[in-house]
Amino acid sequence: MGVLCDYFRAPDRSTALAFVDDLFTAAEAHPDAEAVDLKGIDPVVILGKLVTLLSGRPYEQMMVSGDIPVDHIPGPELLTPEDGDVFLVELDVSVRDTLAGATEATLDDVAFVWANIEEFIGWRDTWNEADELRPIIDALVGIARRARAADQMLYCLICP
Numbered sequence: 001m002g003v004l005c006d007y008f009r010a011p012d013r014s015t016a017l018a019f020v021d022d023l024f025t026a027a028e029a030h031p032d033a034e035a036v037d038l039k040g041i042d043p044v045v046i047l048g049k050l051v052t053l054l055s056g057r058p059y060e061q062m063m064v065s066g067d068i069p070v071d072h073i074p075g076p077e078l079l080t081p082e083d084g085d086v087f088l089v090e091l092d093v094s095v096r097d098t099l100a101g102a103t104e105a106t107l108d109d110v111a112f113v114w115a116n117i118e119e120f121i122g123w124r125d126t127w128n129e130a131d132e133l134r135p136i137i138d139a140l141v142g143i144a145r146r147a148r149a150a151d152q153m154l155y156c157l158i159c160p
Contacts, residue, residue: 002040002160003040003042003158003159003160004039004040004158004159005038005039005040005041005042005043005156005157005158005159006035006036006037006038006156006157007035007036007038007041007043007139007140007143007154007155007156007157008033008034008035008036008143008154008155008156008157009033009034009143009144009146009147009150009152009153009154009155010030010032010033010152010153010155011032011033011150011152012152012153013079013090013153015030015032015033016079016088016090016153016155017079017080017088019033019035019088019155019157020080020086020088020157032150032152034143034146036139036140036143038136038139038140041136041140042158043076043089043091043156043158044070044075044076045070045119046117046119046120047091047095047140047156048070048073049068049070049114049117049119050099050110050114050137050140051070051073051095051098051099052068052069052070052072052073053068053110053113053114054098054099054101054102054106054107054110055072055073055098068113068117073092073094073095074092074094074095075092076089076090076091076092076095076156077089077090077092079155085159086157086158086159087157087158087160088155088156088157088158089155089156089158090153090154090155091153091154091155091156093153095144095154096144096147096148096153096154097144097148099140099141099144099145099154100141100144100145100147100148102141107134107137107138107141108130111130111131111133111134111137112129112130114133114137115128115129115130115132115133115134116128120133
């Protein structure tokens with residue numbers, strides 16, 4: 001959980017880039033933006049696995065095999081220089097729409113599987129319960145739904 005990741009929605013890239021220095025203050029001041037603090041949920045592997053589970057692929061097979069592929073999920077686009085202290089990425093619209101389109105039944109079905117991916121299990125010695133990570137799922141789905149409704153994109157500010 002060494003990488004800090006904050007997700008937010010914004011009306012456009014220029015607005016998103018303005019949030020790099022002080023995300024939460026800027027989001028509070030901007031009526032069309034919103035941020036959620038999710039710390040160790042990186043936008044490639046951990047979020048990619050959630051999006052894979054929500055994409056309709058048979059998660060029972062993935063759970064049995066222990067493999068949740070993220071190679072079919074479009075990677076985020078880097079918007080800041082690679083040599084900076086923080087990185088800003090824009091998530092693909094398909095990531096936003098997959099999160100936004102998830103039904104409660106689907107969220108209930110995938111919560112336990114996602115809560116027990118390798119990246120989370122490494123943090124502890126036992127299985128995680130779905131309700132432990134469900135608030136994270138709900139935060140991601142909620143912000144994605146509001147972004148889609150407002151025709152906005154999702155962004156992630158990464159502090160390595």
